[in-house]
Amino acid sequence: MNNIFSKWLYIWGFVSLSGVATALSAAPTLQYSKTYDKCNHAAKSSTNKQKCISAEYQRQNQRLKNAEQKLSATLSATEQKRLLDVQKEWRSLHTFYDDQCNQTAFDAENAPATSSKKVTELDCDQQFLERVTERANELEQGKVRAEYYLDP
Structure with a gap:
């Protein structure tokens, strides 16, 4: 059970970081x-x-x-x-x-x-x-x- 939770937590963390990176890269830079x-x-x-x-x-x-x-x-x-x-x-x-x-x-x-x-x-x-x-x-x-x- 603990192993499943760890995998879920790892995947959730990766997806969250990917979403943040995408949001940051999409933010317009001031010209x-x-x-x-x-x-x-x-x-x-x-x-x-x-x-x-x-x-x-x-x-x-x-x-x-x-x-x-x-x-x-x-x-x-x-x-x-x-x-x-x-x-x-x-x-x-x-x-x-x-x-x-x-x-x-x-x-x-x-x-x-x-x-x-x-x-x-x-x-x-x-x-x-x-x-x-x-x-x-x-x-x-x-x-x-x-x-x-x-x-x-």
Whole structure:
């Protein structure tokens, strides 16, 4: 009986690890520009990192706009309307998250010093960049995620 249980446990563990590996390999990687990678690697101060993020945000935002236009050109009029609604909802949600993060960073900056890691404005800007880059990836792949669109 113990031998059967051991085999079952081994098989279950292998299948679980295979599933995790598949899920991780399927996760999209963020496509930052080489210019950003070089800039970020060379940046020694928060101000320089901020400049890198700001410049990359401009590139990724343009990439997002281009992906939206390219995807829209392949859709019917009804689907184009849905894409516009989805993008409006995404932008609204994106702005909400950005405002929340900035408020958290402001509160952390003005709170009494503690030993825990605080959220900084730089952290917020990095998250903002990640969300725009991820959305550009989604639209380039033709994915219009339903959770951004509240009306089914």
